[in-house]
Each structure stands twice: as structure tokens, then as C-alpha cells.
Amino acid sequence: DAGVIQSPRHEVTEMGQEVTLRCKPISGHNSLFWYRQTMMRGLELLIYFNNNVPIDDSGMPEDRFSAKMPNASFSTLKIQPSEPRDSAVYFCASTASATNTGELFFGEGSRLTVL
């Protein structure tokens, strides 16, 4: 079975550029989560969607960050303009909310480096 698929796996960009990270959740999962992982702050929940609707975006650090989920099989996390402090690994995760157990299935992450 295909797991959560993220792209790109690695992204190196210059400060001020727009960055778009992509995620395809596991088929049948209706909840999707975006996390950011850094050495200093660990895993941080940025935003999560339920049935394609953003439920809680309180973790989004600032207006430079935006996320969309136009359909059940695709989500994007966009940073515009990017800054060096955005360098991190960004994880997408999905789950079937009907079971409501808190168990998440993670993608392999997108490592972002902003120079």
C-alpha cells in the first residue's frame, strides 16, 4: 500500500523565494496534518484538515505560511517569502478521523534549506 507521499524530498532556495511543499495522503484518510521539525523546537503542528477543511491553523507561524487542500488526495504548504529561519523538515501525516485514535501515518518529509 502506498503511504503518505511528499515532494520534494529536499529543497534548497534563497531567501525571499516562494516554496511549495506537496503531500498526497493515504487513500481513504480524511484528516491531514502538516508538522515542522527543527532541532530547537522539535515537532510542531502547523495546521490540520478534516475532510479538506482547515480545522486549526493556530500553529502556522505567520502570514507567510499558507496551506490548502483542494481535494481529498492533495495538499500544499506554501511559504512566501521564505526566510532562513524556515529551514526545517516539514512532515505531512494523515489518518482516518472516523477511528479517532490519534494514530498518524507520516510521510518521509521535505527538508527545506533557505539560504
Next chain:
Amino acid sequence: AQSVTQPDIHITVSEGASLELRCNYSYGATPYLFWYVQSPGQGLQLLLKYFSGDTLVQGIKGFEAEFKRSQSSFNLRKPSVHWSDAAEYFCAVYSGGGADGLTFGKGTHLIIQP
């Protein structure tokens, strides 16, 4: 709100030795508990989970964890570690109610000595 504490940031164990990673949680009721493993350059993978019932749960890769309500702990154990077990281990607690009910610990970095 719930919280998770993993008191050990780093642990070094010799290959073949036993392992115990500590996890303490704070929550008023019995939560759902998880251990995830993150190998270098990879995402988090579920090792095992506790929802209810037998307090000793078995997971993948030979790991087990024991839920102790009286100590608010959910420690991860393995009788004999392999070099491939070197990774970051995260304990997590879920109290229900959506994504804000899921809390991860800061992680424990496991180093395996030959």
C-alpha cells in the same frame, strides 16, 4: 492539557544490551499512548500503541512497552538492541478531540555502540 516528558535526550547502549526509554505523561484520564521511531532522513513510523486492555503491548521490531497508570508512564523496552535500532524515538499521548489532543514528547536519541 496533556503533556509528555521524555527525560533522556540521548541514550547510548551497546549492541546486544537491553534498552529502556522513559516516557511520562500528564493527563487526567487514561489516554491513548504511542511510540514512534524516526530513522535518519525518514518520517516517523509507529512502533506500538496502547488503547486499553493488557498493559504490556508488543510492537514491531521486537519492541514492547508497559503502561503503568500509577506512575503515569509508558516506557519502551527491547531485550537486545541491534545497530539498526539507532534512531530518534518519540512518545506521544492522545486525549481525543482532534489534532490538538495529540502531543509528542521531545524525543530520545538512541546511539548504539559496537
